[in-house]
Amino acid sequence: MPPITKPKLAVWKFSSCDGCQLALLDCEDELLAVADAVEIAYFLEATRAEISGPYDISIVEGSITTEDEAHRIQRIRASSKILIAIGACATAGGIQGLKNNREVRELVDKVYAHPEFISSLATSTPVADHVQVDFELRGCPIDKYQLLEALNALLNGRRPNVPTHSQCMACKMAGHVCVTVAHGTACLGPVTQAGCGAICPEFSRGCYGCFGPADAPNTRSLSARFEALGLKGEDISRLFRMFCSAAPAFDGEARNHE
Amino acid sequence: MSEALSDAKAKSPKYALNRAMLGELIELLSKEGHQLIGPQREDGTIVLNPITSLEDLPVGLEDEQDSGRYRLKSIAPDDARADSLFQTTVGPQSWRRYLFPPRQTLWKARRNGAGWEIDADAEATPKYAFIGVRSCDLTAIAVQARVYDNGDYTDPGFTARLGAAFIIAVNCTRAADTCFCASMDAGPAAREGYDIALTELAAPGGEVWFVAEVGSRRGADLLEAVGAGPAGAELVAAGEAAVAATARAMTRSIPADAAALLQRNPEHPHWADIAARCLGCANCTMVCPTCFCSTMEDVTSLDGQEAARLRHWDSCFSLDYSYIHGGPVRRDVKSRCRQWMTHKLSSWHEQFGTSGCTGCGRCITWCPVGIDITEEIAAFAKYQTTEIREEA
Secondary structure, eight states: OOOSSOOEEEEEEOBSOSHHHHHHHTTGGGHHHHHHHSEEEEBTTTBSOOOOSOEEEEEEESBBOSHHHHHHHHHHHHTEEEEEEEHHHHHHOOGGGGGGGSOHHHHHHHHOSOGGGOOOOSOOBOGGGTSOOSEEEOOSSOOHHHHHHHHHHHHTTSOOOOOOSBHHHHHHHHTOOOHHHHHOOOOOGGGBBOOSOSHHHHTTOOOOOTTOBOSSOOHHHHHHHHHHTTOOHHHHHHHHSSTTTTSHHHHHHHHTTO | OOOBOTTHHHHSOOEEEEHHHHHHHHHHHHHTTOEEEEEEEETTEEEEEEOSSGGGSOTTEEEEEETTEEEEEEOOTTSGGGGOSOOSOOOSOOTHHHHSOSEEEEEEEEEETTEEEEEEOOOOOOOEEEEEEEHHHHHHHHHHHHHHBOSSOBOHHHHHHHHHOEEEEEEOSSOOTTOOGGGGTOOSSOOSSOSEEEEEEEOTTSOEEEEEEESBHHHHHHHHHTTOEEOOHHHHHHHHHHHHHHHHHOOOOOOTTHHHHHHHOTTOTHHHHHHHHOOOOOHHHHHOSSOOOEEEEEEEOTTSSEEEEEEEEOOTTSGGGGEETTEESOOSHHHHHHHHHHIIIIIHHHHHSSOSOOOOOHHHHTOTTOOOHHHHHHHHHHOOHHHHHHHO
16 A cells, blocks of 8 residues: 655755756646655755655755765765655766866866855766765656656655666667668767657757666777767767766766777 | 468469559558558658558668668669669568567556456557568568467467458568578568568569469458459569579578577687677667567556556667576676577577578668678687687
């Protein structure tokens, strides 16, 4: 039977654009059912009301890029039974992970009018680098159905149906034509985890790798294919340095071409 | 397909029909309640879509295929084949998409007090008419039929969908560079498993004629109904010559001893060479017309009042596929490459009494890095180091 007392759900934001949190609000048809199934204790994108911890489920968006965030994630972990990291930032450092390979002081000086106000760590790191994460949802942004599925599975005491295989399997099941084979377009699909519904290949674009590395990515072989398609070293490293730049498999392959 | 003609087939005449008659024939099938599925141009390739008329077929197109590469080309207007319907060979999809769909709901359940009320999926069996099934794919359907209905265990969905389907096969009068059905004894001429088999011939003036062979009583009835007459000896001979030329044009092949070769070489160093290139992306298994692996998912409604069991395609290339207690059995890509190739070409014989490969060439074309199963087998044959070590 479903739990009689509603689990307390909190949604936390770190360094991110809020887009993944909005995926929860984007659930529209299912939102009332979610609100029925859980007690929303902390979710600033939805309500200013706050209920103090501990929390049954914490959903964490964003990467850790400041000292303050590094402390705050420890407190959240300590007050949460289950912690789910959502999105490319929380699971792979996000776009801001691009700074990991640069001199941060120089970047800050270039970007901000008053760089003296900026207090930032040298790196943007995923939540799992700091605390134990119970489940991860990939994507930039996450897929709202995967978020619903993860909550649903938790509430019903079953395993979430979230695949770790390649994007190619999603394309083939959906009937999308392979853009690499049929058009000669560079595509990260073969090394990227499925989950978005293969949106880009459906519209004849190569996959941008928003969902990060698939379960056993052979990035080196794919890069060789990119070279055969005419891409140069820098083009290839840029492909791997997009949304999941700090994911080890993508970071390592980008380095091979820098 | 419908009831076979058995020995009557040998005596049955071959029919000749033109494009208008074929158009009428598929219209009749449509009126009988068949959903027409056929090859259609989409996104630079040929996919298997619901169609409504011959106009939806890839008229005047041919395909160029190589390892990791597919391109469609228009046939030159002065070529006699310019109005042909079936000059493209096989695309990325096969008929298993319709016979064993990528995602299926097996049953649903609703909570009823302390128990559950099961609602076995009562979805009506679709009545398809497959237009343009190539010999390699007819063979693949027969291979899958052994898997899904082996006497002891039957997949009712596959069996019912195949039983309800009307099949118009097409003998290939053109091979893609990736085709090797001749070496797998699976083509290019259709032998069984069809209601009607067509051989397409373009007369020098450009008019397209078909020689039709009948595989079922219903096939013969339909041909008669649209006024197809007996095919003249000249037309029949031209059709047979075109198909024979297709077999001769194939450059790729798998040697007859591939099964034994792979059995002898489980630890061959060439596996590591394949694994260095293999992306583990599973494209080969997704496009293969005989691959049958699937997995189950149980889903629930958020309030836990409803549940369903879903089945979707899976692949021996996904890490999760071999996951058992403690972790996946085939951790490295090497072991997954070996599993796929050895099963397909070798242990399939022991398991199902036939090869798991029909020589359609899809895995060669649709591998993003162009791994070519025929070349890999040739490499094993060339460097049989296991044997050399044994002798030494």
